[in-house]
Amino acid sequence: SAMLAAGAAQAEYPDRPINMVVPFAAGGPTDNVARSLAEAMRPALGQTVVVENKGGAGGTIGTTQVARAQPDGYSILLMHAGFSTAPSLYKNPGYDPYKSFEPIGLVVDVPMTIIARSDFPPNNIQELADYVKKNKDKVSLANAGIGAASHLCGTMLVEALGVQLLTIPYKGTAPAMNDLLGKQVDLLCDQTTNTTQQIDSGKVKAYAVTSLKRVPTLPKLPTMDESGYKGFEVGIWHGMWVPKGTPKPVVDKLVKSLQAGLADPKFQERMKQLGATVLTTEANPQALEAKVKQQVPQWAELFKKAGVEQQ
Numbered sequence: 533s534a535m536l537a538a539g540a541a542q543a544e545y546p547d548r549p550i551n552m553v554v555p556f557a558a559g560g561p562t563d564n565v566a567r568s569l570a571e572a573m574r575p576a577l578g579q580t581v582v583v584e585n586k587g588g589a590g591g592t593i594g595t596t597q598v599a600r601a602q603p604d605g606y607s608i609l610l611m612h613a614g615f616s617t618a619p620s621l622y623k624n625p626g627y628d629p630y631k632s633f634e635p636i637g638l639v640v641d642v643p644m645t646i647i648a649r650s651d652f653p654p655n656n657i658q659e660l661a662d663y664v665k666k667n668k669d670k671v672s673l674a675n676a677g678i679g680a681a682s683h684l685c686g687t688m689l690v691e692a693l694g695v696q697l698l699t700i701p702y703k704g705t706a707p708a709m710n711d712l713l714g715k716q717v718d719l720l721c722d723q724t725t726n727t728t729q730q731i732d733s734g735k736v737k738a739y740a741v742t743s744l745k746r747v748p749t750l751p752k753l754p755t756m757d758e759s760g761y762k763g764f765e766v767g768i769w770h771g772m773w774v775p776k777g778t779p780k781p782v783v784d785k786l787v788k789s790l791q792a793g794l795a796d797p798k799f800q801e802r803m804k805q806l807g808a809t810v811l812t813t814e815a816n817p818q819a820l821e822a823k824v825k826q827q828v829p830q831w832a833e834l835f836k837k838a839g840v841e842q843q
């Protein structure tokens with residue numbers, strides 16, 4: 533019967549490669565986490581996880597693609613904190629953070645760094661504050677679109693500096709970084725999973741980290757908080773979701789495989805090198821659901837205070 537056939541199909545899940553959608557460009561911070569994780573989850577799944585980059589509109593295009601995909605476990609989403617900010621930034625983000633998905637679990641937490649092209653004059657955050665005041669409307673800030681992590685951090689930076697910057701959107705911070713390296717844009721606030729190497733090699737100038745504590749892999753960089761911007765904090769958590777209606781056995785298999793992936797020493801080592809914290813104990817649906825419930829109203833309030841309008 534159809535029911536028996538469905539049961540048998542689920543028992544065999546997964547019997548073909550799984551598509552993991554990253555809603556940003558290849559080679560960027562989310563993609564770096566996704567590709568390491570895809571590799572780390574493979575043994576537990578017994579199948580390959582193929583990463584598909586679907587950038588645009590701050591991650592909402594790729595996120596919506598998964599929300600509308602077949603709920604069969606072959607389309608999974610790896611997205612970050614922006615998942616819970618889009619509903620207050622877009623009139624129609626294309627998905628409902630509470631109703632469109634089954635949460636699988638949290639993955640990593642990533643601090644951000646405020647960086648500039650290598651020949652940008654200011655040498656520290658105080659000099660940056662002076663410089664942007666003297667060069668109003670001339671300083672450009674790259675981001676990965678409205679609702680991206682770089683946009684959230686950029687919004688907080690603009691608030692902190694008290695000066696508007698010329699924002700330039702990209703489909704991810706990988707292309708934004710390319711333009712920063714090419715000196716076509718001045719500033720970027722981006723996750724350490726994309727900036728650590730460039731900072732270490734001196735290819736970009738780095739001013740501060742956005743966590744309340746210094747990042748062990750970037751020990752020389754002061755926090756914004758200690759640089760005079762008290763309470764400035766932004767950490768970008770990542771999570772994994774599948775479309776609403778995905779059968780429970782499939783969800784369970786993905787949860788187990790995610791947990792196995794996060795426990796992989798190679799994955800842990802790679803994340804540590806990039807300044808990310810692996811969220812081992814929160815890699816479950818309950819923790820991710822709670823995170824989204826807490827974050828949606830929190831960001832909505834921050835945007836209201838900052839006067840950020842809906843698109």
Ligand code: MLT
Pocket residue numbers: 556557560561562563612614675676679680681682683703704705706722
């Ligand atoms: C990316 O992967 O490109 C980033 O996560 C973009 C962002 O949110 O800033």
